[in-house]
Amino acid sequence: MTYTNNIEAFEASKHVLVGGVNSPVRSFRSVGGTPYVVARGEGAYVYDIEGNAYIDYVQSYGPCVLGHAHPAVVAAICDAAARGTSYGAPTIGELRLAEEVVRRIPGLEMLRMTSSGTEAAMSAIRLARGATGRSKIVKFDGNYHGHVDSLLVAAGSGVANQGLTGMAGVPDGVVADTVVLPYNRVPILADDVAVVAVEPVAANMGLVAPVDGFLEGLRAECDRVGALLLFDEVITGFRLHHGGATAWSGVTPDVWAFGKVIGGGLPVGAFGASREVMSHLAPLGPVYQGGTLSGNPLAVAAGLATLSQLTPDAYAQLSATAEKLAFGITAAFEGSSIPVQVPRVGPLLGLFFANSPVLDNDGATASAESGRFPPLFHALLKRGVALAPGPYEVMFPSLAHGEAEIDRTIAAFRDAVQELTP
Numbered sequence: 001m002t003y004t005n006n007i008e009a010f011e012a013s014k015h016v017l018v019g020g021v022n023s024p025v026r027s028f029r030s031v032g033g034t035p036y037v038v039a040r041g042e043g044a045y046v047y048d049i050e051g052n053a054y055i056d057y058v059q060s061y062g063p064c065v066l067g068h069a070h071p072a073v074v075a076a077i078c079d080a081a082a083r084g085t086s087y088g089a090p091t092i093g094e095l096r097l098a099e100e101v102v103r104r105i106p107g108l109e110m111l112r113m114t115s116s117g118t119e120a121a122m123s124a125i126r127l128a129r130g131a132t133g134r135s136k137i138v139k140f141d142g143n144y145h146g147h148v149d150s151l152l153v154a155a156g157s158g159v160a161n162q163g164l165t166g167m168a169g170v171p172d173g174v175v176a177d178t179v180v181l182p183y184n185r186v187p188i189l190a191d192d193v194a195v196v197a198v199e200p201v202a203a204n205m206g207l208v209a210p211v212d213g214f215l216e217g218l219r220a221e222c223d224r225v226g227a228l229l230l231f232d233e234v235i236t237g238f239r240l241h242h243g244g245a246t247a248w249s250g251v252t253p254d255v256w257a258f259g260k261v262i263g264g265g266l267p268v269g270a271f272g273a274s275r276e277v278m279s280h281l282a283p284l285g286p287v288y289q290g291g292t293l294s295g296n297p298l299a300v301a302a303g304l305a306t307l308s309q310l311t312p313d314a315y316a317q318l319s320a321t322a323e324k325l326a327f328g329i330t331a332a333f334e335g336s337s338i339p340v341q342v343p344r345v346g347p348l349l350g351l352f353f354a355n356s357p358v359l360d361n362d363g364a365t366a367s368a369e370s371g372r373f374p375p376l377f378h379a380l381l382k383r384g385v386a387l388a389p390g391p392y393e394v395m396f397p398s399l400a401h402g403e404a405e406i407d408r409t410i411a412a413f414r415d416a417v418q419e420l421t422p
């Protein structure tokens with residue numbers, strides 16, 4: 001059967017895919033209604049199977065930083081596919097991508113590629129535990145590091161959007177060594193901590209920038225007790241800055257996790273560290289990690305094609321786009337009864353319903369619980385602007401978002417605010 005109606009197609013999906021989706025955030029559960037079913041994407045736009053166009057701020061939750069179906073990325077994927085899709089042997093493509101990532105990130109010396117950000121974070125934790133011989137891990141409330149058991153506590157967007165509290169299927173024992181602390185406060189660490197995992201700019205509880213001294217304080221505290229510092233740069237990696245949050249902040253962690261942008265829209269993740277720390281990893285050391293499709297030729301080709309467009313100028317353009325959006329969105333709410341904060345860190349952009357800047361997950365949760373996001377989301381969607389369907393997500397403008405899209409987005413916000421505050 002041919003599907004040309006969103007509701008019909010989504011109803012059919014619900015029979016064979018749990019909740020109609022392959023990742024819970026896509027289900028519209030936290031905004032209500034039926035998801036648009038995508039037929040194709042091009043540049044700043046996605047088109048659903050009914051032919052509706054949306055200016056897309058989801059961009060696959062971050063990977064498609066050039067916009068959808070960028071010709072250079074499509075060509076790189078087609079070219080790679082014509083030479084075979086996976087070999088189970090080393091390739092030049094994975095070498096080039098690793099060289100490019102290592103070249104960009106100060107302090108990073110070696111990489112291991114995976115097929116997702118979850119695997120990257122999971123493996124980085126295993127490596128850190130193996131390298132230190134300790135088991136405790138520290139993470140921050142509202143930071144997301146993928147859906148691996150030991151990190152799936154107080155884990156930000158995907159989890160928070162579903163209204164889930166306890167973690168069915170995650171035994172207490174698995175999280176017994178995970179300590180969850182509030183973001184933006186430097187903890188006093190115990191000397192049995194293996195690793196402190198942090199999103200250097202938090203982008204899974206809305207957008208929360210690190211306050212002055214937070215990352216520097218974590219660095220110093222990790223050094224004091226001999227713990228490793230892990231920057232989860234799966235979002236910040238090559239969206240925030242040419243050299244990731246590492247160059248942006250000037251703070252160098254011991255271990256990194258990457259994903260999203262480095263796969264250019266195909267399944268990729270990577271984790272890395274200094275040569276010394278990475279020497280604990282098999283085949284050099286005793287910490288095992290592997291993957292049939294890791295360093296997949298299509299994915300590394302898409303990643304490399306994406307990174308090669310991401311010059312310092314490209315980041316200046318992304319930041320300018322985000323700045324115009326932040327200014328216009330803030331102005332759209334001015335004089336209305338809706339209190340908003342539009343935090344921006346370079347190209348990253350968030351939206352909170354709050355009277356003052358949000359610094360941690362308690363603030364993000366209060367914003368989400370105001371209930372203001374779902375009606376705004378739908379008012380924008382019917383005007384052809386697609387935000388990610390949850391109050392804990394950030395906006396991902398791409399290099400394909402030009403003046404016309406920015407102007408239309410701001411106009412849609414103005415009209416939406418009018419509609420919601422008559």
Ligand SMILES: *Cc1c(COP(=O)(O)O)cnc(C)c1O
Nearest residue numbers: 116117118144145146234235259
């Ligand atoms: C998306 C994300 C992950 C998980 O990556 P997947 O590719 O979805 O497994 C991990 N950490 C952060 C910060 C993320 O935003």
